Structure formats: structure tokens, C-alpha cells
Amino acid sequence: MYAVLTQFTVAPGMWAQMAKATDALYATLKTYKGFKQALFFADNDTGRYNSLVVWDLKANGDAAYKVIAPKTQEALGALLKAPMVRQAYETYEPKAQIG
Numbered sequence: 586m587y588a589v590l591t592q593f594t595v596a597p598g599m600w601a602q603m604a605k606a607t608d609a610l611y612a613t614l615k616t617y618k619g620f621k622q623a624l625f626f627a628d629n630d631t632g633r634y635n636s637l638v639v640w641d642l643k644a645n646g647d648a649a650y651k652v653i654a655p656k657t658q659e660a661l662g663a664l665l666k667a668p669m670v671r672q673a674y675e676t677y678e679p680k681a682q683i684g
Contacts, residue, residue: 586621586676587643589650591657593634594667600629606660607636613653614638619645632666639676646673 595603607625614623619641627634640646650671658669 586678587640587646588674588676589636589638589640589646590672590674591636591638592670592672593636593661593665595632595634595661595664596666597630597632599632599634599664600627602664603627603634606657606664607634609660610636610653610657613656614649617645617649617653620649643673643675 593603611623611625614620621639621641623639624637625635626637638646640649654669654671658665
């Protein structure tokens, strides 16, 4: 599997606006081929928001990002205080649990 971490920087205290944008983003993400799951997390005091999206294959994650990134940029518009930062990772799921 393949995980994409995208970081967004907005002004502190924008939880309500970012939650609305996140809901719209999630509704879009889950329609794309290969989507597995998404997790959104933030530090509302600093204005740092993140999405972690898991895809079945790198190609599916990359294809979705090409379409979703411009739409996200447009939706967040003036809220963004810095460019979005995308980091992509191959994932590993442990085969056995300790203990």
C-alpha cells in the first residue's frame, strides 16, 4: 500500500473552516480508484492541518492527487498561509504482533 501525507498551514483557530473543507475532501477521495482510508489531524493552536490518505497502489494515489490537489488548493484559497506539502510513502504492515 501507499500513504500520502499532505500538510496544510492556515491561521490558528480555523478548525470549523478546515472541518468543512475536510468533509468535502473526504467525500471526493472515497470515490477514487484504490482509495483505502483517510485520517485528518491538526494542531488548531498553530494552524497546522494534515491529511493521511492510504491507497492500494502508488499509481492510484498519484493519479488522484493530480486531480484533487488543484481542487483542494482552490477550495482553501486564501486560507492557506503556505503551499501545501505532499510526502508519499510506501507502507509496511507488520506480520505479527509482539506479546
